[in-house]
Structure formats: structure tokens, C-alpha cells
Amino acid sequence: MAHHSDTLHRDLKRGRTRHRTLREIDKDLESLDGMLHAFAVKAPRANKSNDAVLDHAIDVQIKRLLSLREKPHNEYWNAELDSNAGLGAQYILMMHFLDQVDDVKQRKLANYTRNWQTPEGYWTIHTGGPGHLSYTITCYFGLKVAGDDPDAPHMKKAREWILANGGAMKVGVETRFLLALFGQFDWAGVPPIPPWLVLLPYIPQLPGLLQRKTVNIYDLSYWCRISL
Numbered sequence: 001m002a003h004h005s006d007t008l009h010r011d012l013k014r015g016r017t018r019h020r021t022l023r024e025i026d027k028d029l030e031s032l033d034g035m036l037h038a039f040a041v042k043a044p045r046a047n048k049s050n051d052a053v054l055d056h057a058i059d060v061q062i063k064r065l066l067s068l069r070e071k072p073h074n075e076y077w078n079a080e081l082d083s084n085a086g087l088g089a090q091y092i093l094m095m096h097f098l099d100q101v102d103d104v105k106q107r108k109l110a111n112y113t114r115n116w117q118t119p120e121g122y123w124t125i126h127t128g129g130p131g132h133l134s135y136t137i138t139c140y141f142g143l144k145v146a147g148d149d150p151d152a153p154h155m156k157k158a159r160e161w162i163l164a165n166g167g168a169m170k171v172g173v174e175t176r177f178l179l180a181l182f183g184q185f186d187w188a189g190v191p192p193i194p195p196w197l198v199l200l201p202y203i204p205q206l207p208g209l210l211q212r213k214t215v216n217i218y219d220l221s222y223w224c225r226i227s228l
Contacts, residue, residue: 084125085116086135089142090178096145097181110146113139114154121157122165133165134175141179 048055070078088109095101116123116139122131123139140158148155162168168176168185179185217225 084135085113085123086125086138088112089139092142092146093138093178093182106146110143110148113143117154117158121154121159121161123158131161131165133162134171136165137162137168137171138175138178141182141184145182 068077070076092106092109095106122136124130125132125135136158140162143155144150168179173191176185176190180187180190
């Protein structure tokens with residue numbers, strides 16, 4: 001039985017397969033743009049529903065949200081960004097990696113991280129959520145770097161839960177990267193991200209007609225950019 005590579009080689013020699021031109025690729029991308037635009041077009045929404053109580057509740061909430069805009073210009077909202085303990089643990093790791101440890105901040109961040117730990121030993125992404133392996137490892141390692149005794153009850157519980165749920169080999173890319181920075185994970189296990197990705201779509205070698213079709217890192221959300 002012939003290998004796929006052999007078959008492809010024969011097809012290329014017979015002229016069945018050829019390289020597509022940039023114009024053909026661009027034409028396909030234009031068609032894709034049109035298709036995505038068609039899916040994005042939505043029917044106009046009605047100003048009111050058939051439920052008077054629902055309409056009143058929506059109006060009340062709209063007015064309340066508008067009233068919370070930052071004064072005096074009322075152009076934007078400004079509020080505390082609340083998250084989980086993982087960010088605090090990451091901040092601890094950042095201070096140590098940069099060798100700029102603020103002891104007061106570290107103590108507060110460590111306390112905050114401990115307070116988020118569940119009785120079962122794990123950490124969650126949101127209150128009441130399931131245990132999250134990557135965040136649990138991040139929090140555990142952050143506390144360990146901050147000086148918590150690995151044999152302390154809360155650390156033993158965390159370690160037991162981590163091992164019971166797959167250990168470090170099952171964590172996400174972001175946690176692998178953090179662990180690798182401290183020599184706790186092999187860089188070979190961290191998916192490589194080409195650094196020149198931040199240059200897209202303005203790479204000189206890229207044909208001009210494709211520049212507007214490529215990935216632009218600034219089109220990605222804040223959290224996606226962090227992962228990259």
C-alpha cells in the first residue's frame with residue numbers, strides 16, 4: 001500500500017496538484033469575509049416585548065447602569081476588577097522572578113490566596129466553582145515561593161488534591177510557562193509561540209493583499225494576549 005507522501009509526490013509530477021496563487025487565496029478569503037458578515041447580520045430588535053413587567057425591569061436596570069458611569073463626563077464605567085486567587089499567586093511569582101519582592105505585599109497576597117482555598121484543598125476560578133488544576137498548582141506554588149511550609153496542613157491538602165487530579169502534566173499552557181520560568185517544568189513541554197506573532201499583520205515579507213487577512217494580536221482580547 002502506497003504511503004500518502006508517495007501518492008502526493010506522484011500527483012505533483014502528473015500536474016494534478018499545483019500551488020495556488022495569492023489571488024486565488026485572497027478570493028477565497030473574500031468569500032469567507034462575506035459569509036461571516038452574513039452570519040453577523042442580525043434582525044433588528046424590538047424596543048419592547050409583550051411582557052410589561054419585563055420591559056419595566058429592563059428600563060430600570062438600564063437607568064441604573066447609566067447612572068454608575070464615571071463622573072463628570074459619563075463616558076465610561078470605572079470599577080474594581082475582581083478575580084480569583086490565581087492572579088495574586090502570579091503576582092507573588094512575578095516579584096520573585098524579577099527579584100523585587102515587597103514583603104508587605106507578599107504577606108497580603110499570600111493571605112488572600114489562602115483565604116480562597118477550599119476545605120478540600122483546591123482553588124476555583126470563581127466562588128462555588130469546581131476545583132481547577134492549573135489555578136490550584138499556581139496558588140500552591142505561589143504560596144511555596146512565598147515561604148509557606150510544604151508540610152503545613154493547607155499545603156498538604158493542596159498537594160494531595162493536585163496529585164489525585166493528574167499533577168503538573170495536565171496543566172494549561174500559562175501554568176506550564178510559569179513553572180518553566182522557575183525550573184519546575186521542562187521547556188520542551190511548553191508549546192512554542194513565535195515571538196514575531198506580535199508583528200502581524202505588518203511583516204515586510206507578507207504580500208500586501210494578505211496583510212489585512214492575517215491575525216492581528218491587537219484584535220484579540222486582553223486575556224488572549226496574556227496567554228500568547
